[in-house]
Amino acid sequence: MRTLFAAVALATTSLCLMAAPAAAQEAPAPAQHNSVETTQVGTLLDDPAAKAILERMIPTVYANEMFQTMGRSQTLKGIQQYEPVALSDAVLAAIQAEFDKLAHP
Known part of the structure:
Protein backbone atom coordinates (compact mmCIF):
# COMPACT_ATOMS: atom_id res chain seq x y z
CA MET A 1 0.00 0.00 0.00
CA ARG A 2 2.86 2.36 0.88
CA THR A 3 4.55 1.71 -2.43
CA LEU A 4 1.36 2.49 -4.33
CA PHE A 5 0.91 5.74 -2.39
CA ALA A 6 4.53 6.71 -2.98
CA ALA A 7 4.19 5.97 -6.71
CA VAL A 8 1.01 8.10 -6.97
CA ALA A 9 2.65 10.93 -5.02
CA LEU A 10 5.75 10.77 -7.24
CA ALA A 11 3.66 10.75 -10.41
CA THR A 12 1.56 13.70 -9.22
CA THR A 13 4.68 15.67 -8.30
CA SER A 14 6.26 14.90 -11.68
CA LEU A 15 3.14 16.07 -13.52
CA CYS A 16 3.04 19.29 -11.52
CA LEU A 17 6.70 19.97 -12.23
CA MET A 18 6.23 19.32 -15.95
CA ALA A 19 3.15 21.57 -16.09
CA ALA A 20 4.81 24.49 -14.29
CA PRO A 21 6.97 25.69 -17.20
CA ALA A 22 4.01 25.59 -19.58
CA ALA A 23 1.91 27.62 -17.17
CA ALA A 24 4.74 30.12 -16.76
CA GLN A 25 4.92 30.57 -20.53
CA GLU A 26 1.20 31.30 -20.73
CA ALA A 27 1.25 33.96 -18.01
CA PRO A 28 0.48 37.43 -19.35
CA ALA A 29 3.34 39.87 -19.62
CA PRO A 30 3.52 42.43 -16.83
CA ALA A 31 1.90 45.77 -17.59
CA GLN A 32 4.18 48.34 -19.10
CA HIS A 33 5.14 51.08 -16.69
CA ASN A 34 4.73 54.46 -18.35
CA SER A 35 7.03 57.35 -17.52
CA VAL A 36 6.76 61.06 -18.23
CA GLU A 37 10.54 61.09 -18.68
CA THR A 38 11.18 58.03 -20.85
CA THR A 39 7.97 56.87 -22.55
CA GLN A 40 7.28 58.38 -25.95
CA VAL A 41 4.01 60.27 -26.33
CA GLY A 42 3.03 57.95 -29.19
CA THR A 43 3.20 54.97 -26.83
CA LEU A 44 1.07 56.86 -24.30
CA LEU A 45 -1.49 57.81 -26.94
CA ASP A 46 -1.71 54.20 -28.11
CA ASP A 47 -2.45 53.01 -24.55
CA PRO A 48 -6.15 53.73 -23.81
CA ALA A 49 -5.62 54.15 -20.06
CA ALA A 50 -2.62 56.49 -20.45
CA LYS A 51 -4.40 58.40 -23.21
CA ALA A 52 -7.38 58.99 -20.89
CA ILE A 53 -5.03 60.38 -18.22
CA LEU A 54 -3.45 62.79 -20.70
CA GLU A 55 -6.83 63.90 -22.04
CA ARG A 56 -8.10 64.54 -18.51
CA MET A 57 -5.00 66.15 -16.99
CA ILE A 58 -3.60 68.20 -19.87
CA PRO A 59 -6.61 68.87 -22.13
CA THR A 60 -5.14 71.86 -23.99
CA VAL A 61 -1.88 70.06 -24.75
CA TYR A 62 -3.76 66.88 -25.65
CA ALA A 63 -6.02 68.79 -28.09
CA ASN A 64 -3.03 70.32 -29.89
CA GLU A 65 -2.60 68.66 -33.29
CA MET A 66 1.19 68.97 -33.06
CA PHE A 67 1.12 66.99 -29.81
CA GLN A 68 -0.90 64.25 -31.53
CA THR A 69 1.40 64.08 -34.57
CA MET A 70 4.92 65.50 -34.26
CA GLY A 71 5.00 65.03 -30.49
CA ARG A 72 4.59 61.25 -30.74
CA LYS A 77 9.41 65.85 -20.24
CA GLY A 78 10.84 66.74 -23.66
CA ILE A 79 7.69 68.61 -24.68
CA GLN A 80 7.78 70.56 -21.41
CA GLN A 81 10.11 73.12 -23.00
CA TYR A 82 7.33 74.06 -25.46
CA GLU A 83 4.52 73.98 -22.88
CA PRO A 84 6.24 75.02 -19.62
CA VAL A 85 3.04 76.05 -17.81
CA ALA A 86 0.75 73.23 -18.94
CA LEU A 87 3.55 70.68 -18.38
CA SER A 88 5.10 72.14 -15.25
CA ASP A 89 7.10 69.88 -12.95
CA ALA A 90 4.06 69.66 -10.64
CA VAL A 91 1.76 68.61 -13.51
CA LEU A 92 4.27 66.02 -14.74
CA ALA A 93 4.57 64.65 -11.20
CA ALA A 94 0.77 64.36 -10.98
CA ILE A 95 0.63 62.59 -14.36
CA GLN A 96 3.41 60.23 -13.24
CA ALA A 97 1.45 59.46 -10.07
CA GLU A 98 -1.53 58.46 -12.25
CA PHE A 99 0.71 56.28 -14.43
CA ASP A 100 2.08 54.65 -11.29
CA LYS A 101 -1.45 53.73 -10.23
CA LEU A 102 -1.92 51.92 -13.55
CA ALA A 103 1.23 49.88 -12.99
CA HIS A 104 0.27 48.95 -9.43
CA PRO A 105 -3.50 48.48 -9.19
Missing part, protein backbone atom coordinates in the same frame (compact mmCIF):
# COMPACT_ATOMS: atom_id res chain seq x y z
CA SER A 73 8.35 60.67 -30.86
CA GLN A 74 9.06 62.84 -27.82
CA THR A 75 8.47 62.39 -24.11
CA LEU A 76 6.26 64.58 -21.96
Whole structure:
Protein backbone atom coordinates (compact mmCIF):
# COMPACT_ATOMS: atom_id res chain seq x y z
CA MET A 1 0.00 0.00 0.00
CA ARG A 2 2.86 2.36 0.88
CA THR A 3 4.55 1.71 -2.43
CA LEU A 4 1.36 2.49 -4.33
CA PHE A 5 0.91 5.74 -2.39
CA ALA A 6 4.53 6.71 -2.98
CA ALA A 7 4.19 5.97 -6.71
CA VAL A 8 1.01 8.10 -6.97
CA ALA A 9 2.65 10.93 -5.02
CA LEU A 10 5.75 10.77 -7.24
CA ALA A 11 3.66 10.75 -10.41
CA THR A 12 1.56 13.70 -9.22
CA THR A 13 4.68 15.67 -8.30
CA SER A 14 6.26 14.90 -11.68
CA LEU A 15 3.14 16.07 -13.52
CA CYS A 16 3.04 19.29 -11.52
CA LEU A 17 6.70 19.97 -12.23
CA MET A 18 6.23 19.32 -15.95
CA ALA A 19 3.15 21.57 -16.09
CA ALA A 20 4.81 24.49 -14.29
CA PRO A 21 6.97 25.69 -17.20
CA ALA A 22 4.01 25.59 -19.58
CA ALA A 23 1.91 27.62 -17.17
CA ALA A 24 4.74 30.12 -16.76
CA GLN A 25 4.92 30.57 -20.53
CA GLU A 26 1.20 31.30 -20.73
CA ALA A 27 1.25 33.96 -18.01
CA PRO A 28 0.48 37.43 -19.35
CA ALA A 29 3.34 39.87 -19.62
CA PRO A 30 3.52 42.43 -16.83
CA ALA A 31 1.90 45.77 -17.59
CA GLN A 32 4.18 48.34 -19.10
CA HIS A 33 5.14 51.08 -16.69
CA ASN A 34 4.73 54.46 -18.35
CA SER A 35 7.03 57.35 -17.52
CA VAL A 36 6.76 61.06 -18.23
CA GLU A 37 10.54 61.09 -18.68
CA THR A 38 11.18 58.03 -20.85
CA THR A 39 7.97 56.87 -22.55
CA GLN A 40 7.28 58.38 -25.95
CA VAL A 41 4.01 60.27 -26.33
CA GLY A 42 3.03 57.95 -29.19
CA THR A 43 3.20 54.97 -26.83
CA LEU A 44 1.07 56.86 -24.30
CA LEU A 45 -1.49 57.81 -26.94
CA ASP A 46 -1.71 54.20 -28.11
CA ASP A 47 -2.45 53.01 -24.55
CA PRO A 48 -6.15 53.73 -23.81
CA ALA A 49 -5.62 54.15 -20.06
CA ALA A 50 -2.62 56.49 -20.45
CA LYS A 51 -4.40 58.40 -23.21
CA ALA A 52 -7.38 58.99 -20.89
CA ILE A 53 -5.03 60.38 -18.22
CA LEU A 54 -3.45 62.79 -20.70
CA GLU A 55 -6.83 63.90 -22.04
CA ARG A 56 -8.10 64.54 -18.51
CA MET A 57 -5.00 66.15 -16.99
CA ILE A 58 -3.60 68.20 -19.87
CA PRO A 59 -6.61 68.87 -22.13
CA THR A 60 -5.14 71.86 -23.99
CA VAL A 61 -1.88 70.06 -24.75
CA TYR A 62 -3.76 66.88 -25.65
CA ALA A 63 -6.02 68.79 -28.09
CA ASN A 64 -3.03 70.32 -29.89
CA GLU A 65 -2.60 68.66 -33.29
CA MET A 66 1.19 68.97 -33.06
CA PHE A 67 1.12 66.99 -29.81
CA GLN A 68 -0.90 64.25 -31.53
CA THR A 69 1.40 64.08 -34.57
CA MET A 70 4.92 65.50 -34.26
CA GLY A 71 5.00 65.03 -30.49
CA ARG A 72 4.59 61.25 -30.74
CA SER A 73 8.35 60.67 -30.86
CA GLN A 74 9.06 62.84 -27.82
CA THR A 75 8.47 62.39 -24.11
CA LEU A 76 6.26 64.58 -21.96
CA LYS A 77 9.41 65.85 -20.24
CA GLY A 78 10.84 66.74 -23.66
CA ILE A 79 7.69 68.61 -24.68
CA GLN A 80 7.78 70.56 -21.41
CA GLN A 81 10.11 73.12 -23.00
CA TYR A 82 7.33 74.06 -25.46
CA GLU A 83 4.52 73.98 -22.88
CA PRO A 84 6.24 75.02 -19.62
CA VAL A 85 3.04 76.05 -17.81
CA ALA A 86 0.75 73.23 -18.94
CA LEU A 87 3.55 70.68 -18.38
CA SER A 88 5.10 72.14 -15.25
CA ASP A 89 7.10 69.88 -12.95
CA ALA A 90 4.06 69.66 -10.64
CA VAL A 91 1.76 68.61 -13.51
CA LEU A 92 4.27 66.02 -14.74
CA ALA A 93 4.57 64.65 -11.20
CA ALA A 94 0.77 64.36 -10.98
CA ILE A 95 0.63 62.59 -14.36
CA GLN A 96 3.41 60.23 -13.24
CA ALA A 97 1.45 59.46 -10.07
CA GLU A 98 -1.53 58.46 -12.25
CA PHE A 99 0.71 56.28 -14.43
CA ASP A 100 2.08 54.65 -11.29
CA LYS A 101 -1.45 53.73 -10.23
CA LEU A 102 -1.92 51.92 -13.55
CA ALA A 103 1.23 49.88 -12.99
CA HIS A 104 0.27 48.95 -9.43
CA PRO A 105 -3.50 48.48 -9.19
